[in-house]
Amino acid sequence: MEFSVYNPDEIDEIRQLFTKTFTDSESEAEGAMVSNLAYELLTTTDNHDLFVFVARDIDRNHGERVAGCIIFSRLTFASGINAFLLSPVAVSTDYQGKGTGQALINFGLNTLKDHGVVLVLTYGDPNYYCRTGFAPVSETVIKAPLPLSHPEGWLGQSLLSREIEPIDGKPQCVEAMNKPEIW
Template structure:
């Protein structure tokens, strides 16, 4: 298995991976929603703002992850990890954690200081994330599951509070994602 930055030529294959994986885990409607989200993320985000990575086995993409900017009036060195998918038949073998750690290390080398995500704390705690209060960092939209708002600092032991709201890239500007 190889881990590497994604190639925009692989947009269709990556969209299909996300659609398939989320259809399997959450049902066909959610599969379409996440497939479209990933397409919008790849096609509608400035290249220099988007970090995407893939896991490849036998020339087939079996995993993918994206990081896009989460900006604040006072800080612009934070990224949102979302979404991530590992092909259903390859799940539970450690590939998800390897791909996330690979992506995070890449961003760390680029000088990124903070990473946030919105998901299952049981899984993301395995790759360095912990719960953050919205009093510390505000999410860009109202959260249906505040217990899934997670973050990690790549430069400090803990995340220091940032005042004011945060802004995500356009692809995530739908309240249903939050």
């Protein structure tokens, strides 16, 4: 498995990955919603507000295939802290349960740290994301950009220290993430 920054030529393959992964695990409607979100993030977000990483399976017989994709988009706080939101994440069902997603997230977090990012937040399954260093975050410590339908899924990780310092004010997310229905 090879981990790297995505190639913009892979947008259609990435969109198909999100569609299939979320259709298989949730529903056709969820697959369409998440793949549209990923596509919108990739096509409308300024490059300096976005980090996108892929896991590629390189097979001599079948060529390269995108097996996973993670998208980090900027969260803007009044304090100016360099923070990003990890969402969405997809790993092909063929590669789930093999550590591909965790390895890809760790690759992404290390790359973000190398680029001076100090805080990463996500909104998802605590059982999954806690395996890569995320921990629950109370909204008294860091508010979410929009109201959360599942507050237990608001998770964070400092890339500088063990503790997440409280941040005043509500962050702004990129436009593609600024939709109440995804929160």
